[in-house]
Amino acid sequence: MINSRKLTAFTLIEVLISIALTGLLIVLLNNQITGSLKTDQKIKDKMEYKIEIETILAHLEADIQTASNLPSGYKSVVNFYLKDQLHISIKKFGISAIDQDLLGAEITWKFGNLGISRNIKSKDGKFERYLSKKELQANVIPIGINIFKLIIKCDGFTKSKLFKL
Amino acid sequence: MKRNDAFVLLELLLALTISAVALTLFWKATSNRLQMLTKIEENYSYARLMSDYEILQEANQKIDFDPSHYKPLKVIVTKNKIQILSQNTLINEISK
Numbered sequence: 001m002i003n004s005r006k007l008t009a010f011t012l013i014e015v016l017i018s019i020a021l022t023g024l025l026i027v028l029l030n031n032q033i034t035g036s037l038k039t040d041q042k043i044k045d046k047m048e049y050k051i052e053i054e055t056i057l058a059h060l061e062a063d064i065q066t067a068s069n070l071p072s073g074y075k076s077v078v079n080f081y082l083k084d085q086l087h088i089s090i091k092k093f094g095i096s097a098i099d100q101d102l103l104g105a106e107i108t109w110k111f112g113n114l115g116i117s118r119n120i121k122s123k124d125g126k127f128e129r130y131l132s133k134k135e136l137q138a139n140v141i142p143i144g145i146n147i148f149k150l151i152i153k154c155d156g157f158t159k160s161k162l163f164k165l
Numbered sequence: 166m167k168r169n170d171a172f173v174l175l176e177l178l179l180a181l182t183i184s185a186v187a188l189t190l191f192w193k194a195t196s197n198r199l200q201m202l203t204k205i206e207e208n209y210s211y212a213r214l215m216s217d218y219e220i221l222q223e224a225n226q227k228i229d230f231d232p233s234h235y236k237p238l239k240v241i242v243t244k245n246k247i248q249i250l251s252q253n254t255l256i257n258e259i260s261k
Contacts, residue, residue, distance in 0.1 A: 017174060022177065025184060032187070043202065050206050051205055144224050144226055159234050159235075160231065164220045
């Protein structure tokens with residue numbers, strides 16, 4: 001006859017606690033993984049995108065500051081709208097990447113439903129670089145003769161910057 | 166055969182502890198990342214605000230800002246001055 005007290009097995013309470021704790025652990029880990037993925041995406045979509053826009057504004061400012069001057073003394077910068085996109089066209093001098101000669105280049109920033117792109121047109125060729133591919137709205141408000149305000153409206157935030165020509 | 170009582174429970178408790186530590190570390194890292202990104206954005210916004218202020222001042226234009234364009238900075242525009250706050254701490258006060 002077998003003595004049941006000497007059997008090596010888990011008791012019912014042990015099994016139940018194990019199942020409960022395993023379930024809890026799985027739920028916790030699942031929450032942690034999905035939560036971390038969501039949070040990471042949220043940070044990239046919101047916080048890092050805002051900083052991306054800030055760097056784009058700083059980049060545009062640098063382009064305008066280094067633009068060549070018109071006979072009037074103002075910077076050679078023209079704003080216009082084309083196909084629902086705001087274009088900011090800047091003329092400046094640069095160095096050719098091919099023969100290292102001085103060349104004139106036209107930099108066109110495009111803001112609109114396709115995002116933000118910076119286009120360079122020079123004797124070296126045409127180059128387009130997308131700095132952001134998220135849809136946005138951009139407006140230019142003239143303030144005085146040689147100042148304009150660029151307003152960028154994105155999903156959830158608005159940023160503006162004044163540029164002096 | 167000698168059975169190790171409460172082995173499963175101990176193992177699970179250990180796993181739970183490790184998970185809790187990992188969770189805490191993750192949230193701490195996320196919180197630090199958010200804080201760092203907010204600070205960077207604030208620095209950019211502050212530089213932009215000051216640049217805008219200088220441009221308007223040089224051109225003798227009316228000093229008028231939309232505070233919502235300079236978030237996460239808190240910009241309080243009064244009749245005579247503009248207060249710039251970072252996380253409820255006054256960082257600069259400029260006259261209009």
